[in-house]
Amino acid sequence: xxxxxxxxxxxxxxxxxxxxxxxxxxxxxxxxxxxxxxxxxxxxxxxxxxxxxxxxxxxxxxxxxxxxxxxxxxxxxxxxxxxxxxxxxxxxxxxxxxxxxxxxxxxxxxxxxxxxxxxxxxxxxxxxxxxxxxxxxxxxxxxxxxxxxxxxxxxxxxxxxxx
Numbered sequence: 001x002x003x004x005x006x007x008x009x010x011x012x013x014x015x016x017x018x019x020x021x022x023x024x025x026x027x028x029x030x031x032x033x034x035x036x037x038x039x040x041x042x043x044x045x046x047x048x049x050x051x052x053x054x055x056x057x058x059x060x061x062x063x064x065x066x067x068x069x070x071x072x073x074x075x076x077x078x079x080x081x082x083x084x085x086x087x088x089x090x091x092x093x094x095x096x097x098x099x100x101x102x103x104x105x106x107x108x109x110x111x112x113x114x115x116x117x118x119x120x121x122x123x124x125x126x127x128x129x130x131x132x133x134x135x136x137x138x139x140x141x142x143x144x145x146x147x148x149x150x151x152x153x154x155x156x157x158x159x160x161x162x163x
Contacts, residue, residue: 031147040145041112057110058110060088064115111130126143127141128158139160
């Protein structure tokens, strides 16, 4: 009788553990990952403001972003429209092909490039750069953003570089 009771308790604890794990996983999937990217872009946009002067375009290369699906990438582009500029989803090669970049100079805009790693435990590591020309760029390699208490925070700025 006592053995049956213990087995039943273990079974109930196992079911509860699985339920808690499933709910926790589902909640981490529902994290607004787009906000992680807007957080680092906002931070970098504010730095070296001379790169932002007299621009009409903000371009973003989303080709190296692994954590966002197409819908989330579209949401990211929509949120960037809040800056009041025309948003272009293009690589530097595409900007050159379309005539936006000439002689390594994006006269009317800036390009954000983000290369990230798969999200682990509500944390994303990424390299991010803001580029205007061969001699006008800034970035951080190894930036870490973490989702905690309902918001994304930069936990590690990463290794800075500038040209």
